[in-house]
Amino acid sequence: MEYKEDEYLMLSGIQHFRFCRRQWALIHIEQQWAENVHTVVGELMHQKAHDPYLTEKRKDVLITRALPISSKMLGISGECDVVEFHKNDDGVKLHGHRGLFQIYPVEYKKGKPKVSEEDILQLTAQVMCLEEMFCTEISEGALFYGQIRRRESVKISKELRDQVVDMVKEMHQYYDRKYTPHVKYSKRCNSCSLKDICIPRIGKATSAEKYISQALEDM
Template sequence: MEYKEDEYLMISGIQHFQFCRRQWALIHIEQQWAENVHTVVGELMHKKAHDPYLIENRKDILITRSLPVSSRVLGVSGECDVVEFHKSEIGVRLYGHRGLYRIYPIEYKKGEPKISDEDILQLAAQVMCLEEMFSTVIQEAAIFYGETRRREVVEITDDLKNKVRDMFREMHQYYDRQYTPKVKWSKSCNGCSLKDICLPKLGKTMSVKKYVKLALEDDE
């Protein structure tokens, strides 16, 4: 099965979905959003990594930033923070450049490596898009963390790819139904930018969008 472009979901949504399915639905289905210190710092870090007009050439390495990627199979689109193309005897051909190149994507994140794997899943999704676009196989990628100031190498395994496929399939099902999952309050909610509008107790009876609409009607 392949998706049409108007059915594509955001690649970055997989990290929200892994962290909390309700958070993902609030952002991507109900269009709710709120800034906190974590989202602001993360946005500033990505601005430093992104420059869509910049292509660096360092000896045998080409470096592109803010590279648009997509996948018809996964039904997703987005951008890679940084993609390095390393000159190699085995690789892909690039328009305007001689030789073959090995593709090495790098995702930029604030903080330090997480115990959970939402960052890894997002990186794997980007890899799968690049593999589809360039008809190649990418076995390794990396995440650069602002706190440690170094790259964490990530092996792109079949098990990881299968998890990404399963998660996007579930996300498409929720999005098609416009369904916002219910959740129970946990300690992880304290660091969520949507904690003040999530209202998980209301999830049993209505969506946040409906709650806000009713609240506005009562004020009139």
């Protein structure tokens, strides 16, 4: 199955969906958004990485920023923060450049590596888009974290690819139904910029009376 361009979902939504399906639906279906310190810091990092007019060449490496990508098979589109094209005899041909190049995407993130896989799955989706666009295979990419100031290499396994396929399929189903899942409160809700819109503790409470009592205790 191939999706039409007007059916594409935002690739960046994969990270939201993996973190919290309700957060993803509030942002991508209901068009709700709110800033907090985490989103502002992340946006500033991406502004530095996303300069579509800047292309660098360092020896045998061509570096592009804000590269538009998409996949008809997954029905997603977005941008890569940084894509490095390394000169290699096993690579692909690039228009306007001599030789062959291997493709290496680098996604920029604030903070430090997470225990959960949302960043890894977003990078995997980028790899799958690039593979489809350039008719090639990409075995590895990297995540650059602002707090530790270094890259973390990621091997793109079949298991990661399968997770992306399943997640994107579920995202399309929710989007087509305009369905916002119910909230499941957890400690990570406290760091979500949509906490005051989502009001996660209401979903956890068994009654209005219990919710009000808990809210008063937290004051």
